[in-house]
Amino acid sequence: MQKKQAAAIIVALGLTAGGLAGCADQTAGGDSSTTGADTLTYMFRGSEDEKAAYQAAIDQFTADTGVTVDVIVTDADQYATKLQAAIAGNQVPDVFYVEQGSLQSYVNSGVLMDITDKVEELDVDLSNIWQYGVDSYRYDGTLQGTPDGRLYGLPKDVGPFAMGYNKTMLEAAGIPLPDQDKPYTWDEWTSVMKQLTKDTDSDGAIDQWGTGLNVSWNIQGLAWSNGADWTNADKTEVTVDTPEMAQALQYIADMTNIDKVTPSSSEAATLDTYQRWMAGDIGFFPIGPWDVSTYNKLDFDYDLMPFPAGSTGKPATWIGSLGIGVSQTTGNPDAAVKLAAYLSSDADCMKQLVAAGIQIPSLLDQAETYAADTAAKPANKQEFLDIVEDYGRAMPAAYTYSPAWYDEFFTNIQPVLDGTQTAADYLKEVQPRMQDLLDQANADAKEAAGGQ
Amino acid sequence: MTTATKSRVQPRRHSQLYRSENRWALLFVAAPVMGFLLFTAYPLCFALYASLTNWNGLGRMKFIGVSNYIGLLGNANFHKALLNTLFYMIGIPIGLILSLLLAMAMNRKIRGRTILRTVYYIPVISSLAAIAILWQWAYNGDFGLVNQALDLIGIQGPNWLQSTTWAKPGIIIMAVWKGLGYSMLLYLAAIQSVPKSLYEAATLDGASGSRQFTAITIPMVQPVTFFLIVTNIIGGAQIFTEINIMTPTGGPELSTASAVWLIWREAFRYQKMGSATAMAIVLGLIVMIVTLIQFRLNRNSSFVLD
Numbered sequence: 001m002q003k004k005q006a007a008a009i010i011v012a013l014g015l016t017a018g019g020l021a022g023c024a025d026q027t028a029g030g031d032s033s034t035t036g037a038d039t040l041t042y043m044f045r046g047s048e049d050e051k052a053a054y055q056a057a058i059d060q061f062t063a064d065t066g067v068t069v070d071v072i073v074t075d076a077d078q079y080a081t082k083l084q085a086a087i088a089g090n091q092v093p094d095v096f097y098v099e100q101g102s103l104q105s106y107v108n109s110g111v112l113m114d115i116t117d118k119v120e121e122l123d124v125d126l127s128n129i130w131q132y133g134v135d136s137y138r139y140d141g142t143l144q145g146t147p148d149g150r151l152y153g154l155p156k157d158v159g160p161f162a163m164g165y166n167k168t169m170l171e172a173a174g175i176p177l178p179d180q181d182k183p184y185t186w187d188e189w190t191s192v193m194k195q196l197t198k199d200t201d202s203d204g205a206i207d208q209w210g211t212g213l214n215v216s217w218n219i220q221g222l223a224w225s226n227g228a229d230w231t232n233a234d235k236t237e238v239t240v241d242t243p244e245m246a247q248a249l250q251y252i253a254d255m256t257n258i259d260k261v262t263p264s265s266s267e268a269a270t271l272d273t274y275q276r277w278m279a280g281d282i283g284f285f286p287i288g289p290w291d292v293s294t295y296n297k298l299d300f301d302y303d304l305m306p307f308p309a310g311s312t313g314k315p316a317t318w319i320g321s322l323g324i325g326v327s328q329t330t331g332n333p334d335a336a337v338k339l340a341a342y343l344s345s346d347a348d349c350m351k352q353l354v355a356a357g358i359q360i361p362s363l364l365d366q367a368e369t370y371a372a373d374t375a376a377k378p379a380n381k382q383e384f385l386d387i388v389e390d391y392g393r394a395m396p397a398a399y400t401y402s403p404a405w406y407d408e409f410f411t412n413i414q415p416v417l418d419g420t421q422t423a424a425d426y427l428k429e430v431q432p433r434m435q436d437l438l439d440q441a442n443a444d445a446k447e448a449a450g451g452q
Numbered sequence: 453m454t455t456a457t458k459s460r461v462q463p464r465r466h467s468q469l470y471r472s473e474n475r476w477a478l479l480f481v482a483a484p485v486m487g488f489l490l491f492t493a494y495p496l497c498f499a500l501y502a503s504l505t506n507w508n509g510l511g512r513m514k515f516i517g518v519s520n521y522i523g524l525l526g527n528a529n530f531h532k533a534l535l536n537t538l539f540y541m542i543g544i545p546i547g548l549i550l551s552l553l554l555a556m557a558m559n560r561k562i563r564g565r566t567i568l569r570t571v572y573y574i575p576v577i578s579s580l581a582a583i584a585i586l587w588q589w590a591y592n593g594d595f596g597l598v599n600q601a602l603d604l605i606g607i608q609g610p611n612w613l614q615s616t617t618w619a620k621p622g623i624i625i626m627a628v629w630k631g632l633g634y635s636m637l638l639y640l641a642a643i644q645s646v647p648k649s650l651y652e653a654a655t656l657d658g659a660s661g662s663r664q665f666t667a668i669t670i671p672m673v674q675p676v677t678f679f680l681i682v683t684n685i686i687g688g689a690q691i692f693t694e695i696n697i698m699t700p701t702g703g704p705e706l707s708t709a710s711a712v713w714l715i716w717r718e719a720f721r722y723q724k725m726g727s728a729t730a731m732a733i734v735l736g737l738i739v740m741i742v743t744l745i746q747f748r749l750n751r752n753s754s755f756v757l758d
Contacts, residue, residue, distance in 0.1 A: 108511055448508065
């Protein structure tokens, strides 16, 4: 009887080992996706308008090259999880979006292909693409974003985050429109917003506000223009505990609590300021190129202006970017790189994507014509280009190994926004916690690069 | 065949059948054993190892001993998430009491009780994601159904999901509502299987309704209560979907972040699979210990009908 039990266990173990060996074979065999010689899988994310625009571009690619592309689209907030699951399950799509912040770990883990040479063979004119965009996906093993690094992706786009205003509202209030070249100072901006904040239908409740800023997306520009930054230049020291940063954060908090030019935090939480802006109840609101297709359908006129500037007098804001990367294990590297290059730099493809109102041109020679067309809203499209060329920067966590240290900045920030804690006190408290997490991220980065 | 050959063959045939049955038995046994080894034992061992490494989920795993566990000792966010998870458990006794009362009600011959039973059971079979989105709307501070209802009785409701005080109770209310039908159904079955003779005897002895409830009904449904407590605690420790949908950033100041939500963020947003696995193992151990304690307590207090 004992013999038989032993036999049962051996059988079971044998089968298990067989099953595991099967898994191992798959790993060794590389990409197990359905890729045939002329089929690619492309995984990306975006709004409905973006999905439609990219599907059209891909159909054109298939018509031109005969390469069929299986498209996997996800919603923005599920993309990272789904991509990781695909990678862990050894089903890496051939071509996929890669975030600036994930590039290093994907390179070090052998997920992303070094496409430097193939892009050169395809004669892609990299000097005709925004340098910020291309450099975002260069990585030399230690530093990302440097012009000398190897290329691991091409920019899908660059996303300058501009400040916008409701032109219809400002005109109705008799306020002179903001200068296109000279940014408001914070004081000027506050006083304009105070004039806009009022009860328009005399029912006793304020129903029009100056602005309504989400701290997660708007503190950057205000802090930078005030001379503050999150880290030192080589991203080793957290530097948020400074008077300049405190002023910027306090300025945002005071808009709600002291100057009262924004919906209160409970009002903002019930109907977020994005919805209120679209309803025409908010004077100033940040605008990215991806918003344009939606905002052009609104029933008021809007335009772009320089970000209001702090003590340096120079505006600042962030430029987002998503890259298009190619899998290390793709069965069809040439076609895959061709697709990435097509989506990021083909002249006709770019015209289509720009016309869809989801991005600004990545190609320098198209940018001028784009900005010159003042008939299409927003009229001051030049502002987007100014940000990319002049005053925009990468997000603080774009080139660090993990964004945990940066997320920590926002985790417990609510008391400052509610006015129950001063910005200076908060920053003093949060800086050491952020430093710990940044140290960890840098140690992990070193570790991962060494393991290559 | 002659009897002689029969008697000679018989033992062999018997043994063949015996062996063949045994082979079949082995196969049947092998299926679950294999499943266990492949889908439970192997991942468990792998997780134990992963929790001792620095690993981003994709690349090389570097063995770092118990550093991940030591890191958890000082990780305030993880402690907060564990406490939040514990806080969510408040919903379990509330849910049990409500569902037992409901089951008592449904056990009576009231009009439309089939419809009522169905109504209470609908949330159980509905998709959790859909329910979470609906409740997210219901909890909207200005226009939400919940605050509109409170307004009718003159109460100014809080801004549920944006408040550090009310976000967790809000999620508990939803979870209780969602689980009510399931517990109710089990209790209903248990109540209906209590022998009528017990109540008849109690009535003859002059026991009041409430005395019958505490002395007969509650002890008789105790196995169901025990089952529900154990499964609810295990399930409650893994609460994730409703948190992630209703408060995608873990709520104000991580006030709704459950342990599993934090593990998910650590693994997939921060790509720290090693320390996320260590968190998961700590959570698993806590659940195991709590469950063992429950079994112990239940053994001491189990009700035996002599």
